[in-house]
Amino acid sequence: MTLQKAMEMGVATPVKLPIAKIVDEAKDIKTFFFTHLLKSEPGQFIMVILPKLGMRPMSISSDNGAEFGTTICGVGPLSNAMMEKKPGDIIGIRGPLGKPFSGRGNHVVLVGGGYGSGPMAFWAERAIARGMDSKKIHYIVGARTKELLLFEERMRRAKVNLHIATNDGSHGYKGFNIDLLRQVIEEAKHSGNPLDMIYTCGPELMEKAVFDVAVETGTDCEISMERYMKCGIGICGSCAVDPDGLLICVDGPCVNKETAAKITEFGAYHRDASGQKVYYKKG
Amino acid sequence: MADLSTSICGMKLRSPLILASGITDTTGASLLRAIRNGAGAAIIKSVSVEPREGHKGHVVQEFDDLSMINAMGLPNQGIKHAIDELIEAQKRTDAPLIANIYAGTVEDFGLLAREISKAKPAMIEVNISCPNVHDEFGTPFSALPEAAAKVTKEVKKNTSIPISIKLSPNTIAISQVAKAVEKAGADCITCINTLAGMLIDIDTAVPILSNLSGGISGKALKPVAVKAVYDCHEVVKIPIIGTGGVLTGRDAIEHIMAGAGAVGVGTALFYRGQEAFSLINAEMKEEMKRLGYKSIKEMIGLAHH
Ligand SMILES: Cc1cc2nc3c(=O)[nH]c(=O)nc-3n(C[C@H](O)[C@H](O)[C@H](O)COP(=O)(O)OP(=O)(O)OC[C@H]3O[C@@H](n4cnc5c(N)ncnc54)[C@H](O)[C@@H]3O)c2cc1C
Ligand SMILES: Cc1cc2nc3c(=O)[nH]c(=O)nc-3n(C[C@H](O)[C@H](O)[C@H](O)COP(=O)(O)O)c2cc1C
Ligand code: FES
Numbered sequence A: 001m002t003l004q005k006a007m008e009m010g011v012a013t014p015v016k017l018p019i020a021k022i023v024d025e026a027k028d029i030k031t032f033f034f035t036h037l038l039k040s041e042p043g044q045f046i047m048v049i050l051p052k053l054g055m056r057p058m059s060i061s062s063d064n065g066a067e068f069g070t071t072i073c074g075v076g077p078l079s080n081a082m083m084e085k086k087p088g089d090i091i092g093i094r095g096p097l098g099k100p101f102s103g104r105g106n107h108v109v110l111v112g113g114g115y116g117s118g119p120m121a122f123w124a125e126r127a128i129a130r131g132m133d134s135k136k137i138h139y140i141v142g143a144r145t146k147e148l149l150l151f152e153e154r155m156r157r158a159k160v161n162l163h164i165a166t167n168d169g170s171h172g173y174k175g176f177n178i179d180l181l182r183q184v185i186e187e188a189k190h191s192g193n194p195l196d197m198i199y200t201c202g203p204e205l206m207e208k209a210v211f212d213v214a215v216e217t218g219t220d221c222e223i224s225m226e227r228y229m230k231c232g233i234g235i236c237g238s239c240a241v242d243p244d245g246l247l248i249c250v251d252g253p254c255v256n257k258e259t260a261a262k263i264t265e266f267g268a269y270h271r272d273a274s275g276q277k278v279y280y281k282k283g
Numbered sequence B: 001m002a003d004l005s006t007s008i009c010g011m012k013l014r015s016p017l018i019l020a021s022g023i024t025d026t027t028g029a030s031l032l033r034a035i036r037n038g039a040g041a042a043i044i045k046s047v048s049v050e051p052r053e054g055h056k057g058h059v060v061q062e063f064d065d066l067s068m069i070n071a072m073g074l075p076n077q078g079i080k081h082a083i084d085e086l087i088e089a090q091k092r093t094d095a096p097l098i099a100n101i102y103a104g105t106v107e108d109f110g111l112l113a114r115e116i117s118k119a120k121p122a123m124i125e126v127n128i129s130c131p132n133v134h135d136e137f138g139t140p141f142s143a144l145p146e147a148a149a150k151v152t153k154e155v156k157k158n159t160s161i162p163i164s165i166k167l168s169p170n171t172i173a174i175s176q177v178a179k180a181v182e183k184a185g186a187d188c189i190t191c192i193n194t195l196a197g198m199l200i201d202i203d204t205a206v207p208i209l210s211n212l213s214g215g216i217s218g219k220a221l222k223p224v225a226v227k228a229v230y231d232c233h234e235v236v237k238i239p240i241i242g243t244g245g246v247l248t249g250r251d252a253i254e255h256i257m258a259g260a261g262a263v264g265v266g267t268a269l270f271y272r273g274q275e276a277f278s279l280i281n282a283e284m285k286e287e288m289k290r291l292g293y294k295s296i297k298e299m300i301g302l303a304h305h
Helices: A003-009 A077-083 A114-129 A152-157 A177-190 A204-217 A257-262 B028-036 B079-090 B106-119 B145-157 B174-183 B219-235 B249-258 B268-272 B276-291
Strands: A015-018 A021-026 A029-035 A045-050 A054-059 A067-073 A090-097 A108-113 A137-143 A161-166 A197-201 A221-224 A254-256 A269-271 A277-279 B006-008 B011-013 B017-019 B041-043 B060-063 B067-070 B097-101 B123-127 B163-167 B188-191 B195-198 B213-218 B240-243 B262-265
Touching (some): A054 A077, A054 A090, A067 A077, A152 A161, A161 A177, A177 A204, B028 B041, B079 B106, B106 B145, B145 B163, B145 B174, B163 B174, B188 B219, B195 B219, B249 B262
Parallel strands (some): A108 A197, A197 A221, B240 B262
Antiparallel strands (some): A015 A090, A045 A054, B006 B011
């Protein structure tokens, strides 16, 4: 970009925001709401900063212009510290960061897994607010068991087509959300109104399975990828992917089908804080 | 027609611009991306003996138009994996790929030099000047001429590949350090690493970076870097990779006129995107045409009268 443009964009120092509201979503999963004009798009993320514990990327799970939310799963030092927070506690926030989903598609399916359902639900709400018919949106959510399903009520209120899968059959379809995805694609095709876009966000092996279905069925898709992010602004290189060195924090996290197809490590490995490869365990 | 191709320490460069160590370059793929985008060579992120996770927390912050402060804490995969990354990347390009090593002791610098030579990098840059791991390793070797010379000797003893010692502005007399490392056998110097600094958030009265202090790069560093290159060029004969605050073609030429034979580019990748190299290349050509210069070499050190 030109230097002039870079200067006009200015710099973004983190803001410190009090937590406005906390919602328990499932065991060890909570959504934190902040009253702040974030101006974000679905698929973007923020950096959550806690003194001494660090700075970690978290997806934006809702943003209605007045208030935004981020849905966090307690898995380690920083995210567990978030689980202890109370309304009014101050959190450092940097963002919105990264490339959002494009918003393309007239008949779309959203496939979310775990906290990845957050950006999916956000996508649906934003599209509807912009005039999309909620009946043209399918929301597929899967989890191991009923208690871990996210945003079912929220999506029911949004009046999208809801498809639920639990591995243990405690709620909805017994099996994986990938099976449901195939069904939804098939049915739409037979009804003469085929799906033209799949959006997905969740564990990488699930995303890879969704991508494979997209390729197999010739459906367009966009994927929100997760990589270790130390800076979130495209300077440190910790989120670089092979073989072309794309930086997932700025060239992503949302990538289109062509880009995903070129990322050889997608579904194969990611890198840890030091940059060493960590291979995904299949099965 | 202005020609950007040049050479330094036996490395042929199609552009004098080199990706600086630590900027989007922890993997081989990232080095190749810089080359594809117009860099003449690329330097990998500093490599240590063991893998390091680096500092946690707020590690980098941009500030005041076009500057930046960082305290990454040298995260890297460790020497074993870095060798593989370099070997694999070099298979995919003819452009020189440069290693960069970092250690807390003189002996480990020697060990790293010996090991990384297995990857046959075009050059080994020796980072004796990181300002951000003081708590762990104490005062950097770059602060004193004798300490810097000791590391240089040890590295030279362990490799036959050309080495560039990366100097720091955080010292009383950078030209003294430059002279000392030249005498100790350095083939090149890189001028400079980041300048120690601090930003404070006045709302909370807390330093912004989790490490409290960090290294300043980008525009705020440029005049410091240009003077460092100038001062070193006065006292050493070995070539200099001028680094610090190069955001435009003009900045690059300033470094060259101060005495640099090639120019490192880091923070510009944040402000101008990955296409920074091709943009700066085009701007250099433009300026050279305007000023009537045809080659990089004829501009080196022109500011010394
Ligand atoms: C773009 C993006 C969006 C994300 N969105 C969410 C979200 O909406 N909700 C949520 O709960 N989590 C999200 N994560 C993952 C979240 O960043 C990690 O779970 C969190 O950083 C863990 O930090 P910790 O200190 O609690 O645990 P740690 O013990 O430090 O880490 C636990 C695990 O999380 C991963 N991780 C740690 N730090 C990072 C990092 N800086 N970048 C990427 N992965 C990391 C590691 O693989 C590690 O195995 C997202 C990650 C990315 C890259
Ligand atoms: C985020 C970041 C990380 C860096 N990491 C390293 C490093 O690992 N090793 C090193 O020798 N220099 C490192 N540097 C210093 C740069 O290589 C360079 O000397 C400095 O940034 C000045 O150049 P610039 O103004 O073009 O960025 C780093 C700089 C930044 C901004
Ligand atoms: S997280 Fe630093 S470059 Fe992407």
